[in-house]
């Protein structure tokens with residue numbers, strides 16, 4: 181099966197997590213969904229691509245919420261046999277001085293129409309390996325620094341070797357975040373000069389050649405968010421893969437910083453929105469950081485009712501989402517009907533999952549993302565009395581979702597906090613919390629709500645993508661000006677801003693949010709349906725037509741892969 185893919189040289193895309201489909205829990209959040217959308221667009225556009233990730237057999241975790249509103253984490257294992265075929269190749273990487281064997285699975289990612297892409301899911305759970313090595317590819321973002329480093333050796337070095345063993349010719353390597361940066365070291369070794377050519381003191385590595393072959397996309401606007409490994413750990417686990425002085429010059433003197441390694445071994449580096457590229461440029465002085473603003477995959481993130489509508493009015497939209505700029509010509513009634521269908525589906529899902537009865541006539545505000553402090557899911561609840569007053573004046577409803585990383589105690593407390601507010605406000609503001617936020621819940625929510633809320637702490641939302649998904653379903657955003665929304669927001673046209681774009685405004689966001697809800701968003705929904713539908717159309721025309729992963733892919737091809 182691999183033969184049909186190795187005939188042409190391909191771009192190899194490396195990502196620690198990837199959201200292939202709802203049944204395959206090899207992702208934790210936005211980074212994985214973006215990786216999936218990237219490969220889905222590559223499939224639709226029939227680009228020569230191959231993705232490499234870990235099989236994460238034990239999944240991320242399945243979230244339940246107990247009666248106290250606390251997150252309960254269950255294992256979420258999946259069976260690769262069911263969805264993918266075993267690779268007929270096995271390679272070894274050296275970990276702690278012993279060989280660890282790496283094989284894996286071929287998952288075929290199909291485009292919405294005809295294209296397909298190979299996805300290699302690396303697996304060390306092989307008889308040849310001792311038991312702890314068999315677990316290296318089990319837990320996504322599990323374990324300690326040693327475990328993580330082992331995973332990154334398998335991803336970067338094992339991934340490169342398996343591509344080679346399978347016969348892939350790689351045109352270009354794209355590192356989605358720094359986790360896979362060790363692939364650059366494998367390339368350095370592959371293209372090392374023969375030692376007799378060297379004069380004393382000359383580096384034996386062809387760094388410019390490796391840089392030409394690599395691109396790096398950073399997703400993290402804070403230094404603390406990048407993986408760093410102490411060199412004594414690196415020596416112990418990875419050994420002297422390249423000499424320490426060379427490694428330190430590439431990856432940092434104090435510790436092996438994966439982002440720095442990726443930066444130094446990539447000719448093309450980008451952030452995931454314009455603001456994020458600026459921030460990253462400051463974080464890494466001396467590097468040129470381009471901006472390729474993220475996008476979402478058109479077909480995946482469009483509910484069936486809207487896909488039918490676009491098929492009827494804008495045929496070809498899923499291949500060429502630019503066509504959505506003409507969505508303003510679709511009759512209002514049809515937009516409203518398509519939305520009503522998606523809203524009804526969400527209301528039924530909420531009823532089944534939580535017992536909460538939502539009213540299709542009342543505005544429904546949605547908020548769902550990873551539950552972690554900087555996303556500020558509690559911002560809307562910072563003044564419960566004000567919120568209560570707003571809900572009395574303009575009745576509305578809320579639907580929430582999100583997982584906290586099992587070791588993010590702050591994130592877990594936020595989930596409890598939200599459940600406490602749900603109980604406290606139950607008499608005036610119906611609120612539902614959908615457990616186990618995943619791709620399927622995300623689509624149901626972004627399509628079924630009337631407004632998509634986002635209130636991150638500036639400038640920490642590198643891009644954000646769920647608001648783009650909402651736009652494909654005619655759902656306007658109400659969001660803090662950070663990440664993509666700085667570029668996307670046209671006030672009152674495709675959604676609304678909360679506060680202004682300066683980082684100093686974080687403290688007054690709650691006030692601005694209440695004012696905007698009370699004075700603008702909720703009254704418009706209740707009093708002026710045609711004006712409301714105009715904003716829905718604005719979301720499609722101005723946001724979805726641009727913030728999609730087809731545009732993003734075309735830019736990566738022309739600016740990063742082919743230069």
Ligand SMILES: *Cc1c(COP(=O)(O)O)cnc(C)c1O
Nearest residue numbers: 209210549618619622644645646
């Ligand atoms: C889209 C998506 C995300 C990322 O959403 P953000 O707005 O970037 O936080 C996270 N999890 C799931 C399941 C998603 O579908």
